[in-house]
Every structure is written in C-alpha cells, then in structure tokens.
Amino acid sequence: MQASSSSIQWVSCDPSVVSNPALSCGFFDVPLDYHDPAAGRGRLAVIKANATGPRRGTVFFNPGGPGGSGLEALDADAAVLGGLTGGVYDIVSWDPRGVGALTVPGEIFCFGSAEEHDAFFNGTIELTGVEYTGSFTDPADVHALFSQTKVLQHKYEEVGRKCLEGPSGRYLKYVGAAATVRDMIALADALDGEGAEMNYVGVSYGTLLGSWFVNMFPDRVGRVILDGVVDPVSFATEQISLNAANFLLKDADKVYEAFITGCLLSGTTGCPIAANASSPEEVNQNVQALLRAAHDAARRDPSVAVSSSVIRSLLYTQMESPEGWSQLANVTYPQLVQAVAQEVSESTFLPSRFGRPRNPLRSRSSASETGVSYTSQAIWCGDSVDRASTTMLNIFDDLVAGTRRVSHLFGGLWPTAFYSCPFWPVRSVERYRGPFNRTLANKILVASNLLDPATPIAGAQRVAGLLGENATLVTQNAFGHTTLSEPSTCVSTIMMTYMLTGKLPEGPVVCEVDGGFELFEGVNTSDILARLSGPDV
Template identity: 55%
Template sequence: MLSYILQAIVLGRFAKTASVEGDTWTHSTFQWGPCDPTIVENPSISCSFFDIPLDYHDRSAGTGRIAVAKVHATAQRFGTLFINPGGPGESGLAALDRLGSTASGLAGGHCDIVSWDPRGVGPLTIPGDIQCFNSDEEYNTFWNGTIELTGIEMTGNFTNPEDIEALLSQAPIMQKKYEELGERCLRQPSGRYLKYVGTAATVRDMVAMADVLDGPTAPLNFAGLSYGTVLGAWFINMFPERVGRVVLDGVVDPTFLATEETSSFFPKQLVDADKVYDALVTACALSGPEGCAAATQGQTPADVDANVQTLLQRAHDAARKNSSVPITSADIRKQLFAAVYSPAEWASFVNVSYPEVVATVDAESSDNAGVRGALRARKRQVNDSKTYGGLAIACGDSVDRRGTKMINVFNDIISSSRARSHLFTSVWPNVFNYCPFWPVRAVERYQGPFDKKLANKVLVLSNTYDPVTPLADARALSKLLGDYGALIQLDGFGHTTSEPSQCLYEIVSVYFANGTLPEGNSTICEVDADYEVFAGVNTAAILAALPSLSARSAFSR
C-alpha cells in the first residue's frame, strides 16, 4: 500500500478525499495536473485521481482510487468522451498517451477525452496491478516444465497423435497449477481486492466520473474497443437512461460472455482468424519478394502459406528433439497471431520479424551448438513474471464455476483447431482459459438483459474479417440493439476498424456531431483505395484475390 501512496505523491495530484456518511457517497473532485512521466509522456495530457467505493452496494468494504488522464477539448466543449482501449487489462493512460493530442479529433474537438486505468490495472490505480509472484525467479520456477512457458506444440490441424498425447498428458498438471495460481493470488496483498475487480464496478466508476465532470443527469459518451465493447454493452444496459454517443468497435457478443464459460469463448472468437491469415499471405504473394520477404518470385498465396507451414513444421520438429530451442512453433504462431491483428504491421512482420525467425530455426537445425546456446539464453531472459489484472477482470465477470476440467479445455482446443482455426486456437496461455479454475467472482456481475431501450442510439463497428472479434458478434449485438443501433461494416481486415476509410470517418463524425446514423441496420464501407498494405497492394486487391482461397479457409487444411 505504501508504494501506491508514494507513487501518488510523485504524481503530485491527489483528488479530494471521498467520504461515506451512512449510505451516502460523496464523490471526489478532479484536480488535474501533470502526469507521471513514466506512464504518460505527452505534456498536453492532464492527470488526476478519482476516489471510488470498492463495493457500490456495501460502503463498509472501503475505498479505492483510479488514475485518470484527459486530453482537453480543442473546440467549444460539449462534454466528455470516455474511452476504453480493450484488453481486459490494457492501460487507459498509456492508450491516451499513444493517441496524443489527436485524440480530441475523435469527437471533432468538442469533447474532453478521458481514459483511466480500471480496477486491476496499472501501478497507480487502487486496486491496481494484481500481483501473484514476488519475482521473475518465483514465476519461472512455478511454471517450469509446463506449457505456460513453452506453449502448445502442434502442426497442421492438430491430428498428430504425438502432439495430442503430449498436450493431454499436461491436463492434470495444468489444472493443479491453475488452481494453485488462484490460491497464490489470493494470498498476495492484492488478493483482498480480487472480488472488487470486474466490469460492473468499472461501469459504475465511469458513471461516477461522468456525474462529477458533466453532471448526474448528463448523457455519457463512450468509445470502446474490443473488451471495451463489453464495458460498453454493460454500461448501456445498466444505465440505459444515461446513454449519449456510444461507439463500439471490435465487438464481443455480450450474451455469450454472460452465459457461457470463458474457456469456450476464445475458440468461438477465432472463426475468421485463419481468413485474416489467408489475407496476409495473399497480400504477400501479390507484392512478391520486392515487398514481402516471405515470398519468392512467382509464388502464389498457397506457395507463401507452404513456406510458413514448412517453417512451423521445422520449428515443431526441433522442439520435439530439444525442448530448450529458442523458437518453437508455438512461439511462431504467437507472432503470427499478433501480426494478423493489424494490416499496418504486416509488412514489418514479413520483412523484419519473419527473416529473423527463419534464421533462428535454421540455427536450431544446424550443428552450431554455440548459436543455439546463446539463443536459448536469450529466450530464458524474456520469461518475465507478469501481472494478472486482465485475468482477474475476465474471470471476475465469468459465470460461476461449473466443474470444468482442464482435460475438457484441451479437448476443446484440439477440436476447434480442426473446425475453426488451425493456426491460432492452440495459442497458450490465454486469459480466458484460467476462469474455470479461478477462485473468485466479482461481487457484482451484469448478466443481462442486453436489449434495453436506450436514451440514444449506438454505433457498432466491425471489419468483415476480424481475427478475434468476428463480424458475427457485431451482428448479434446489432440485433439486440434493434432500432437503437446501427452496424457499420468496414470491408477489410484486422482487429477493430484500423484501416483508413473516408466513408467510415464521415459516418462517425456525423454521429458524434448530431447523433444521426445511416438508414437501415447495416452499412458497408470500403477501405480507402490509396491505403496500401504492401507497396502496390491495397485492401481491395486482397479481397479480390481472396474468394478463391476462402473455400479452403486456410491453405494447409
């Protein structure tokens, strides 16, 4: 606790202390000032603290504090726009710092843009980072010899009997480890806060901030990405009368998340993931070796895919012979998964990261023991311990435990690798796979309904091909919204609508200006033609080449 107080003193801005009188909560005010420069570097951003009750329904639980950042409106101020960058577990302060002063353009400069580190996130919010290990050594010792550090080794669509046996043999080990992890987290100083970490409490924190910044009856404006759409869906249904301008981009189906175990959630989300990978290798083939180092002259998309699959197989085989190799097929799939999130990163991945991976796998297959040893040492150094705030949020929101065993989780991974995404279902660890074994649920969870009548209409955004929040989820939410929302589909790739589109920009701008949405429940926008993923290759060209490939979903199946 002392460290949080010291960091707050360094930040230099405490909010006025909140007080509890009977059942009446007096919220703190904001005292904006300079931000902690280790978190927010942009000097134009102001920061403050905001005091909160740990439990809005039991004030005797005590108080906490959230760290908040703001970009000031650049035009006539009409209110505040709250943003959540996703996760769960991403820092809102760091996200606002990345956006910089351009953030005010999200609402035409007419809103202060406010983001915050939610409960369970960051070193300044209380409850902040959820710590379960005291050192890197403790973390590595606890997970040593498990897939938590090595990932899951497999190739193809998980039909190799040796791969299946290797995974299933870890089921009792990993179940015990995950159960022990929960107990370990509870014993840490941050453990007492676990039941107060979750989306419902974060919704109430946001509404409480809006009460102070704009007034207790003012419409609340919100933009949420990815997990932020869960926060948004809960907000508009917990406080339908407070809905102002709300944009949800990269949508998670709230009904599924509220009713099903999270271990079944992740495989469901990957229904379009391999199609985005198809798009990446298609773009690479269209560009050729001049723009994409993963291709050689005259190669088709299927040829580029074969290059990747051969690399995965070689890394897999090397790891089977020596578990200490520096790069495994599991590592490569993680890198691929990160790459498909953003088309803007595809060129960097194939021209910088991919050649490095190829060189490393080549070294694994050679007799150069010195190179292998150096690479192994480098790999060991990156196994740092981590915080578990995202896990605490996801599992705090999850349905009650239903007796699911790790063997069930593993069998779902194997079957989904064949039915949905052969490349990415086996990516491990995954925050959602902890929840069947997590010992704590949040003291408040919102589990529906998700079709409330709203004070204002909501704008829902989705790419045609999103690797982790599929278009189907956006359509599900749009159906729940009915006349209170509209879906805008950007005909492109990646997680959230990051590719530039004048069509989309105009729709969002008009919506923020006057609340107007396009006619009908669904509109399709194109990515701007001058935006090139690789030199000479735009999104329209990739889409034109993709249909002949989509029937196979991913080439190697």
C-alpha cells in the same frame, strides 16, 4: 453542456508515466462495492485531453485488454481520438480496477517475482506454449499436450489459492466490468453533472464494458461507439474457457489467408515469404515448413528461442495490425528463418535466398522484469460464468477441437488468460447478465471490420441486432482488430458526424478502406478482398 465542479484535481502528469505534456492527470475516489459501503474505498488514476474547440462535454475511452491502461492509451492516441470526436469533447480515460500501479486496486500479482512464477511453471506449456503441426494431425503432439493435464490443473488451482492469499487477494471480487461501468457513471456525474448523458468510445474488450453500460444505464446513453465487438451474450452464458476458438478466433485464419494472398500479389520483392510460390497455398506451405522446423527443434530441445508456439503467437499478434504486414514479411520473417535454421543446424527446408543464419531472435521470457500480471485473469474470470466442474482435460479437448474445426493456425495458442477461469477462486460481487436489448436514450454506433482475428464480426452483428433501431452497424471491408487497424475516410466521417451531430445513417453501412493504403508494396485491401476465397467475403 456545462461541467459541474469536479472532484478531480487536475495536475500535470508524471513524465515518467505520460510523455504528452498537454495531458492532465488526477485521482478519483470510488467505493470498492457500490452496494456495500463497508467494503471500503478505492481510487482511479485518471487522464484527460482537453477539447480543442468549444467544449460540449466528456467522452470516456477504454482501450480494451482487458487490463489495458487508459493512461498509456490516451498518451499514445489523444490526437487520433480528438480528431475522431471532432475536438469538442474532453477525452477522459483511466486505469480501471486491477490495472497499473496508480489505481487502487492496482495490478494483480500472485507471485513474488517473475523468477518465482517461472520456477513454479517450469516444464509446462505455461512457459513453452503448445507445439503442434497442421491441426494437431500428429498423435504425438496430442499425447504431449494431454500428458500435462493433471499437473497443469493442479498448478492452476494452486495459482488461484496464491492469488487469493496474496496482497491482491482481498480485491479480486471488486475487479470486474460492472464495477468499472459504475465507476464511469460516477466519473460522468463528477465531470458533466449528476445524471448527464455519458459519451463513450470502447474498443475490443472495451466494447463489453460498453454493452454492459448501455444496458445497465440505458437512460444515461449519449453518443457511444463500440468498435471490434465482444459478443456479450456468449460471454454471459457460455464458459469462455470451453468456447475460445468460436468466441474469439472464428475469422483469424481468414485474416491469415488475406495476409498470404497479399504476399503473393506483391511477389518476392514486396514479400519474401512468396519465394518460389505461384498461389496463396504455396505461400502458406513456406510458412508451414518454417513452423514444422521450429516444432521439431522445440521437440528436441524445449528451451529453443523460436518454437512454433512463438511463431504462431507472433503471427497472430500481427494479424491484428495489417499496417505491419510488410514489416513482418520483409524483416521479421527472415529473422525467424535464420533463427530456426540455426536451431536445426541445417536449412534445406528454407528458401535459399535467406542464406545462413546470422542474427537469431532473442529468447522470449514469459515474464516481465517487474513480475507476472494476473489482471487479465482477474477481469475475465471474475465476470465469467460460475465455476463449474470443468477440468483441464475438458479445456484440452476443446482446444484441440477448436484447432481442427475453427482456427488451424491459432487455435492452439497457450497460455491465454481465460483458460484460468474454471480454477479462479472468486467471482465479482456484481455481474451483469442481460438483457442486452434495452431501449436506449440515444442511438449508438456499432463498428467492425469484415475480418477481425480477435473479435469476429458476428459479435457486432449480434449486438446491433439485439439493439435494433437503437444502433447502426458499420462494417469496414478490412482486416485487423477494430476499424482503426486500416484507414477509411468513410468510417471516420460517419464517426465524426455522429459525435458532432448525433446523426447516424439509416440501416447497416459498408465502408471501404482508402485505396492509397498499401499492405504490401503495390497491394491494397481491395486487391486482396477481390481474390479471397469462400462465402465470408
């Protein structure tokens, strides 16, 4: 496939933004509204890694988020993506609408500074997170949460007004997945020729873009990989703010079970959290003891550096990346123990091997030096179901229920962007609501880990099921977010073969993780899977 003359002038990337000198950068003009030329124009910051072999076209890549920077992602992962696609495609990514400082509309800011944001939310869970033990088993924790119902709803409504009245306000209705899909199509027309088949790799939230793309433009579907799949039907039909645990966290506690199981198998030399433990349950008791101590310290002084909310957020982030589990256990966890011990001024609850605190973690800030981005809110909420009569009371009710029924450990995480959606002031000018079972020009690959803490396998199963013969589902017997979280020669071979030849295996495929990849010293994925409990594995 020969590329047509491109409307992008490719030049060297700004080294302050992109470190890989082999990549090229440029800008691409787009209409703000593809159905209303009078709305004006925007531009996308675009980045490209050239094919290393005979060029067959372009593969477009979106790293998810929503709000992830394509420039940063390709800068970091050009070699991985080049290998995955066989080296015969240019790989192009971009900062979508609402992302970064170079795309227009760019990053969404609703406050003049981080300090203004923090002052506005002072005294609320927006800065401190939610403190609870167990699965909200202490009525005092429930009362503390619900005591913020009215003030937080008022502040979320006021933030919506600030965003609409601020410098990004006029762009909010033009930020969303449908416009981004149309931007991709325009890029494909410019780079590979008018009407050419479009090749796409999307991970995490990028799979929602992918689901919209293949169903909005089924005749343009080339070779498409969706990995770590967001359920597009649930997103199109349900309020994500009232379905967060089921939507995203269904398998999160099971991944945590894998973590503590691997920890026990490695023993205290490979995982200090297993001190004095003879079962995964006893490893969990060590973690829960730390969470309770941090919770109690935060209840006495909400300004402590390491609250239970901080620890839960850190644990959840690490559940997405099993390659860091050993680092978490051997480096980060002892630091957390020391920090919390200093906060409570005694360490009787702690495994004695950690000793007295020396280097507590630095206090986190809810805001960066450059401000507080509302891009995730703008994208999630602009595309979500219509604003309804949902209140903060409804959201808190659902959060507690999700913590009790779906994810004890992570169901109470706060803040999260989609909790803003009932109070967000606008919706995108175009939103796709289905169908999601169109007949595609080419068959696509849908991939998922068996246990993914952020995009449960049910999303991939649903997308593949709706597409039927138009998709092949590849399940990797692994933990973490997307199949890239653990190495599998089986998965990578299927993906590369597909990108090079268009051929996919018949029917669903299950792949194993490479046996040499250890999550803890002497412990690999199959060791853990063999010992996990329950029907899910």
